Amino acid sequence: MSMLSAVRETMRRDEVWSFMAPPPSLDLDVSHGPILYLEELNVSFDGFKAINDLTLYIDAGELRCIIGPNGAGKTTMMDIITGKTRPDSGKAFFGQRIDLLKLSEPQIATAGIGRKFQKPTVFEFHSVIDNLELALRADKGVWPTLFAKLSSEQQDYLDETLMLIGLGEQRNAMAGSLSHGQKQWLEIGMLLVQQPHLLLVDEPVAGMTHQEMDRTAELLVSLAGKHSVVVVEHDMDFVRSIARKVTVLHQGSVLAEGSMDDVQNDQRVIDGVRRRRARQSHRGKCSHAAFQQSVCHASPPLVPHVPGSADVDRFGRRVDRAVVVVPGELEVTGFGDLGFELEVGVGRNSRLHRHVDHRGSVELAGEASDD
Secondary structure, three states, rough: OHHHHHHHHHHOOOOOOOOOOOOOOOOOOOOEEEEEEEEEEEEEEEEEEEEEEEEEEEEEOEEEEEEEOOOOHHHHHHHHHHOOOOOOEEEEEEOOOOOOOOOHHHHHHHHHHEEEEOOOOOOOOOOHHHHHHHHOOOOOOOHHOOOOOHHHHHHHHHHHHHHOOOOOOOOOEHHHHHOOHHHHHHHHHHHOOOOOOOEEEEEOOOOOOOHHHHHHHHHHHHOOOOOEEEEEEOOOOHHHOOOEEEEEEEEOOOEEEEEEHHHHHHHHHHHHHHHHHHHHOOOOOOOHHHHHHHHHOOOOOOOOOOOOOOOHHHHHOOOOEEEOOOEEEEEEEEOOOOOOOOOOOOOOOHHHOOEEOOOOEEEEEOOOOOO
């Protein structure tokens, strides 16, 4: 844009400067039923379509489970809802009036959308009750924070939340001393004291014991009705224990939707699982020549003259780029950041890098794959 065009754009009479515009209304209207409207959303990352014409509706007070393989678009969908990612096209409304695509991340949180990531993020050197108090919905300005004093209503609300998340006995314990499951519950509590209308919960039971999983299921079910809850989870037993309605995402769009039994018996889901298993059984069977052609001849070379496996340390801590065009498997026996890019991507995070911190393998497939 030329300087003259920039001046003309600035002096337009049909618009006002952003700092003079009135703040957007954050009054939630769910009179028509749904609290979340996602319509015809599309997101592409470097040519890979992470979200493909996604349309999804969540009702007020509903508990919805979102399932699907890695790369299906679950994380990108939540990024759009919370303002972290902007779609290329489509609509995202919170209730009838709040256009999420016009709000910043803080504004979306203020409007009443809370998100819990898979890894719990609590203040480990503060007590449980202090964590809840710090997260309490209140004026976070400098002076109000310095001279804040809890009202009796706020104190009662904190006590109720402690009992709801099952940490009443750990009230004064340091958050860092809690078990993994208890930290997850504490973070859910920190969301609840912000009084959100919609909670997005990402893999809440990863790493939990069976007892903690049962307690988490009870907690999430108890929140439905008062809050709308969207749970993204890979553990199908856990999903079955809480699900009223399940949405299956596949390649960035809704593949199936309904009860758990309906989804499991849906032919499209069955066919997708069969194709996925067929690809998994084929991995690692490429020939030495094919492996060298696809990996060793990449730019820069990924694993020189190795027919199927190599230690991370043999080619360095980080690989900037490697294009894989046939199925193959790379065995990893070291530590570090392994970066790679598939010719057909599998999602922004998976496509750009994979952090290796234990012995295992990184599977690289050269076809449109859900992994």
